Amino acid sequence: MKLIGSTTSPYVRRIRILLGEDPYEFVNLDIYGEGRDELRRNNPALKIPMIEDDGQELFDSRIIARYLSAKQNRDPLTWDQENQLTLVDAANDSAVTLLLSKKSGVDVDADIMFFNLQRERIMTTLRTLAAQVDDGGFETWDYPAICLYCLVDWLDFRDIVDFSGVESLVAFRDARKDKPWVAQTDPRQNQTV
Ligand SMILES: N[C@@H](CCC(=O)N[C@@H](CS)C(=O)NCC(=O)O)C(=O)O
Incomplete structure (x- = not known):
């Protein structure tokens, strides 16, 4: 493979x-x-x-x-797990868009409809994911939890969002740093881009 x-x-x-x-x-x-x-x-x-x-x-x-x-x-993902994944991906896709725009020299903090929509989506999805973390929805180290971990750690690494109000996500990340293959895949090591 x-x-x-x-x-x-x-x-x-x-x-x-x-x-x-x-x-x-x-x-x-x-x-x-x-x-x-x-x-x-x-x-x-x-x-x-x-x-x-x-x-x-x-x-x-x-x-x-x-x-x-x-x-x-x-086991295949349940419908609720599929929804978790969709929320993680929604935030991740919008954050990648912001990063690429930033790298292209665009002011992503400007009051422009396109960037307002991305920022709004990132915060609505992160708030929902944080509430799910608080309710125990990501306790098992399954694929959605792995994806959430990778999202939160990447947002922190790229300094793209303010975690105020969604601190549970940072706590979720911090409590899982010792999971298998997490340290070996840290984006802060061996960076290409
Ligand atoms: N839906 C895709 C998204 C993958 C994605 O956006 N990857 C980024 C890198 S983090 C990429 O290749 N971006 C290239 C581009 O947007 O031009 C997936 O889940 O694999």
Whole structure:
């Protein structure tokens, strides 16, 4: 199995944690720099992660996770877990948009409809996720919990949001730093982008 990604992407990190001990080749690319041609050759959607396994290519972390979970004989996600994942992804996608805009020299704090919508979505989803954490909804270290961990740690690493009012998310992250493969996949190490 080959995983194409980067050490900084929260979407790639969740797959690396899910893969755990499974043997695979990790292709660590700078997708906005010298690794872009390699990305173009492998994924027309021009996003990471993607995997190739026994001739099967898979794009998108959600699909990759479904594939790996089936291979690892894990139960499929319940509808509530699917919703948790959708909320995590909604916040994550908007935060990636803000980061890329920032890197492009755009003032993302400006009172502009597009950025207001992203910031609003990030806070509504984070508040809902924090309430679920408070209610014990992320107690089990399952795929949605792994994704939430990767999101919160990445938001902190990139300094994209103010965690005021959603401190439970930081506490959730801090209490899980010793989970398997979390330290080894810390985006602060071996950064490419
Ligand atoms: N829905 C995708 C999102 C993946 C994603 O947005 N990855 C970012 C890196 S963190 C990316 O490749 N961005 C490239 C771009 O937006 O041009 C997934 O779950 O795999």
